Amino acid sequence: MATRPTSDRVREALFSVLTAEGWIGDDEPRALRILDLYAGSGALALEAVSRGATDSVLVEQSRDALAAISENVRALDVATIVRVLGKRVEKALVELEATSERFEVVFLDPPYELVARPAFAEVLSSAARRVAPGGVLVLEHASSDGPPTVAELDLDRSRRYGDTALAFYRPRS
Numbered sequence: 001m002a003t004r005p006t007s008d009r010v011r012e013a014l015f016s017v018l019t020a021e022g023w024i025g026d027d028e029p030r031a032l033r034i035l036d037l038y039a040g041s042g043a044l045a046l047e048a049v050s051r052g053a054t055d056s057v058l059v060e061q062s063r064d065a066l067a068a069i070s071e072n073v074r075a076l077d078v079a080t081i082v083r084v085l086g087k088r089v090e091k092a093l094v095e096l097e098a099t100s101e102r103f104e105v106v107f108l109d110p111p112y113e114l115v116a117r118p119a120f121a122e123v124l125s126s127a128a129r130r131v132a133p134g135g136v137l138v139l140e141h142a143s144s145d146g147p148p149t150v151a152e153l154d155l156d157r158s159r160r161y162g163d164t165a166l167a168f169y170r171p172r173s
Helices: 008-020 043-050 063-076 089-099 120-128
Strands: 033-037 055-060 082-086 103-108 131-142 153-161 164-171
Touching: 008 043, 008 131, 008 153, 008 164, 033 043, 033 089, 033 120, 043 055, 043 063, 043 082, 043 103, 055 063, 055 089, 063 082, 089 120, 103 120, 120 131, 131 153
Parallel strands: 033 055, 033 103, 055 082, 103 131
Antiparallel strands: 131 164, 153 164
16 A cells, blocks of 8 residues: 555556557567556556566565555566566666666656655656667656656657556657
8 A cells, every 4th residue: 555556547548659659569570668656556567568568677675565566466477577676766776777688668756755856856867878769758647747857868759648647758869
């Protein structure tokens, strides 16, 4: 109960956009790596896996959420393609940067109050550097706040769903 899961309506809309734009779920087999920051129950990454993602990294620090992720991964029998990092997002991003790992889809679903804090700009910038060329970063945030500017990315679109907004960013060319 400590997490704020993405509603079914928002998750459905998110995956409709990702599918329509060819970021996920197309019929051509290809490596599709997912990074899910502030993963909560892991629902976003696990949905991506169900739609053909070949590799997912989920980052979450809450013990209760990690237990939910473990149970969901076990129930779906996807442990071979899902890696869970039980740590703070900032620390995980430093480790991922050291390995130069890049992802076609990066999800960020932080507590909404974090998005407006000045320190979140560095998290967003670090996450932006993990997006592969041609990939997408999706930030879930409060619809009462506009999508933040990210120096490394261009805002492709923003959609509102009640108190939730989704901002889709593409890497700058």
